[in-house]
Amino acid sequence: MMYLKKYFTEGLVQVAILLSLFGDNIQDGPYLPSWREMISGPTSALTQTQLHNLRNQQDSQSRHLKNVDLDSFFGARGLLGWVRRLDHFRVPGSEFETWLVRREPDALVIGAPGQPASLDGGTGGLDDHSGDPVGSPDLGYGPIRDNGLETMAAVSRRGQEEEADDDLQKEDTETRQGHSNAGHNERPEQILEESGMSELVGNTWREGWRDYYDHANRELAQDLSDQVASLEAQSSMSLQECLRLMDDAFPYGEGPESDPVDLCLSGARGEDPSHVRQPLLSPLLSHADPSMDLEQQWQDILAIMEPEDTEVDFSRDAVMQSGSIEGPGAMDHDRQDIVPGSSLDSYSFSPSLNDGVHLGAPLQPTSVVSDNLPSTFNLIDTALPLPFDGSVGSPTLSHQSGVFLEEPVQPSPLASLLDDALLDEISFLGLALEEGFNPTQASELEEELDTDSGLSLNFSHSPASPCESEVSSYSSSSSSSSSSESSASPSEGAVGYNSDMEAILDPEEGAAGGYSPEVSKMCSTSYQNPGRYNNLPWLEQVGHDHNYHQPRADSRNQRKPFKSQKSHYSKPYDCDIADKMWGRDERQARALKIPFSNNLIVNMPVEEFNELLTKHHLSEAQLNLIRDIRRRGKNKMAAQNCRRRKLDILFGLEDEVAGFRRQKVRLLKEKTENLRSVREMKQRLNCLYQEVFSRLRDEQPLSASNYTIQFGNDGQVLLVTNNSSTKKKKAYKKQDRRK
DNA sequence: GGCCTATGTCATTCT
DNA sequence: AAAGAATGACATAGG
Known part of the structure; x- marks a missing residue:
């Protein structure tokens, strides 16, 4: 506010200087505009929108006509400041990546996922427990490690700019609260007030074009931010808990069984799982009670997943997993996209799993564009082969999924976690396709667009006065x-x-x-x-x-x-x-x-x-x-x-x-990255599930294709055959809970 | 001749 | 109240 008043009173020349400074701002990378705005001061006017004319039409405020451009400048500052705060929706994404880092290197962090301080030890923990993480890309956690490194970089950056960002986020939080409380119509005023420009901007401005922009962009940003936030909250908590519990069930170094993840990883390397001693999760989860009852752990897992189950779209899941929508061509195409060079190719599964698992490709842009949207949805949706038995009171974990099931499928509880995100992605991509957006060119386009400031700072005005x-x-x-x-x-x-x-x-x-x-x-x-x-x-x-x-x-x-x-x-x-x-x-x-x-x-x-x-x-x-x-x-x-x-x-x-198009491309890119990370986590969880199932033995090893793990209300762990006609249950002795 | 663009002019409202 | 600014609407010229 003080900045603006200063420039306002000192004349239009300073405003021009501000605009010029802002021209540099607009060329920043996609991740720092908000920081720059906070640090560099009110370099706010994205464009010199001459909306004063409209304002004058609708509401003749008593401002001098010669200052209308300045008014519009400051008005645009409020509006565009808000638009640029759309960047905040990336904060959940950043935190999501942070979660990956915390989980992997430091088990103590798991219980407190919102504390950035614990991140400092993450890298060391990663190195300590994984041997040579950098030099061993085939260990199977390459993607996670990469994410972790990215996150560390992001966190480091965040730490450096945390002070400035706190203020900005506070402002943004207040804005959002105001929006949620007061509704859409008061958003422009709130923006104006928080930008300190309310006394400079007329009512018509708030009711006119800013409403228009506010409505359109806030919808976009709100959808994205809500979606990412909910996605992060749901998936991260659930996956985190699941991974922790599963690792508790099979602690590293306890018993002849190898680490579940190691089994998966060793499967990819063709090694004997029993000889693989590369811990991935166990060291991180060493704090957990190793004697924790398996049943209790499963119940905990299911308890986490259960709230999402009610939202499962059974029909769609069934259709998807039966392949009736996605043609074989698209399926093959997706698989081809996944395996070679994919960030997931380091993950491995049992042979049966490899046969069936439809790995979620990291959203290869080409596939997104060339394939229809259902195939894209299928690609994502079937990434997690964890179905859910809808029987009330008897939550069931089943390996039935689109991955390796032949029977009528049951929706995956974790897959449902991402339904909203996936639908939103589809809508987003659909919108992008409508406008000819090609994700394969997103990066190039963004770079190209970023080089273009998009500002009208070329004051190539006439050297002479018009008169x-x-x-x-x-x-x-x-x-x-x-x-x-x-x-x-x-x-x-x-x-x-x-x-x-x-x-x-x-x-x-x-x-x-x-x-x-x-x-x-x-x-x-x-x-x-x-x-x-x-x-x-x-x-x-x-x-x-x-x-x-x-x-x-x-x-x-x-x-x-x-x-x-x-x-x-x-x-x-x-x-x-x-x-x-x-x-x-x-x-x-x-x-x-x-x-x-x-x-x-x-x-x-x-x-x-x-x-x-x-x-x-x-x-x-x-x-x-x-x-x-x-x-x-x-x-x-x-x-x-x-x-x-x-x-x-x-x-x-x-x-x-x-400018809005550039921002849209940027947001799509970020969303794609987030979804890819989620898919990776789903794959890992699926791997763990398979490993757990493989350890349930009767007289002979049970086939994962014939049985489903269920929990009874009485605490028994049941194996139910998938063939309902010959359903038989094997009750496993309830283990003591040593919690 | 019709269409489009640029420009001038008028009427009206606002400053 | 007067002068001027702003702007929609219309007319006209020219391509």
Whole structure:
């Protein structure tokens, strides 16, 4: 606020400087705009939207017209500040990655997933327990490790900028709370208040365009942030608990069984699981009670999953897993995308699992684009082969899933965790596809777009005041010739306008009716740059010269020498140019022998104009004509300025649209990354499930394809055959809980 | 001749 | 209240 007031009071030059500074900001990477805004101060105006016109239309606030651009600047600052705070929705994503780091290297962190302080020991723990994590990419936790490293980097960055971000997040939190409490209609006001600009922005602004932008973008951002937040909360907590419990059930070094994860990993390497002693989870979970009852652990797992089960879409899951929607081609394509070079290819499963598991590919952009959306959904949805038995009171874990089940499928509880996220992703991708967005090009596009500031900071305004040309074209009605206008320099500014008059026009006063240079600087956008909007065909006809008051030299003007190359008011009424060169006013003025040039009449200050009229004895017809000439001349300049402002608004909106598109690409990219991480976690959980099942033995090893693990209400662990006709239950002795 | 664009002008409202 | 600014609507010229 203080910044803004300072700049506001110190004049428009400082505002221009601010805009220039902001132009640097917009070129930052996609992860730091909010920081930069906080650190660098209110470099806020994304574009110079000339929305004051709209505001003036709807609500005529008592602000000076010459300040409307500044108003719009500050108004845009509030709006765009909010838009840029959409970056906050990435915070959940960042925290989600943080969770990965905490879980892997440091078991103590698991119980307290919201404490960044424990992250410091994460890297060391990772190194200690994994042997040579960097040099052993085939250990199977490469993706997680990578995520962890990324997270560490993110956390490090976060720590460095935490102080600034705290303020920003606080502000954002307050904003969101206000939004949730007050509803949509109060959001713009809240934004204005938090930006300290409420006193500068009119009501119409809040009710008009800002509402429009606020509504559209907040919906987008809110959906994303809610989705990511819920996704993180659900999946991270559930997976975390599951992994911990499962690892508790099979602690490292206890008994002949190897670590569950090691089994999975060793399976990928073709090693004997019993000889593999590369712990992945056990060291991290060593704090857990190793004697914890398996049943209790499963129940804990199911308790975590259960709330999500009610939202499972059975029919869709069944269809998906039966492959009725996804064609074999798409399936094959997905698999091809997954295995080689994928971040998941380091995960391994038992042979049966490998046959059936439909690994969630890290959302290969090509597959997303080339395949239909259902296939994409299937790709994601079937990534977790953990179904759920809907029987009330008897939660059942089943290996039935789209992965390795032949029987009627049951929805996966963990898969349901991601339903919302997946649907949102689909809608997002659908939207992107609608607009021709290709995720494969997202990165390139983002880079390309980021290089384009999207700002209209190219103040290629006319060096001369819009009225200077006319002022310079003043000529005495008696002494000036027709060449006076063409030879006058626009920069001369003040020119003696009449031999009868002793006063010298002040150039600023002479620009009374024109578009003031300061305002022109504020409003001028880069549409005068011929190359900027070359890709907008509808703008080809718009990119004309808007220096209305300057002599024009384009081909059109050459074809229209009489009308365009010389101003109507540049000729004295008694010059010997043909009548057709003059407009109606010139002709009438000459007919009535008005002793002033039209330029003089129009651009003269009103006091001097009135004095001039009184000095000369003019007839009523002459006075009326002079006043009409002045009125029409003023209005003509006003119309020119009005049209220029319209174009300024137009291009400002174009800039904003470009900025929103960049942000959309950025958000899609982040969402894709988050979903990929979730899929990886689901795969790991599935691996653990398979391992647990493989350890349940009767007289002989049980086939995972024939049995389903169930828990009875009495605490018994049951193995239910998948064939309902020959259903038999094997009750396992309830183990003592040593909790 | 019709369409489009640029520009001027008028009427009206607002500052 | 006057002057001017702003702008929608319309007319006109030219391509």
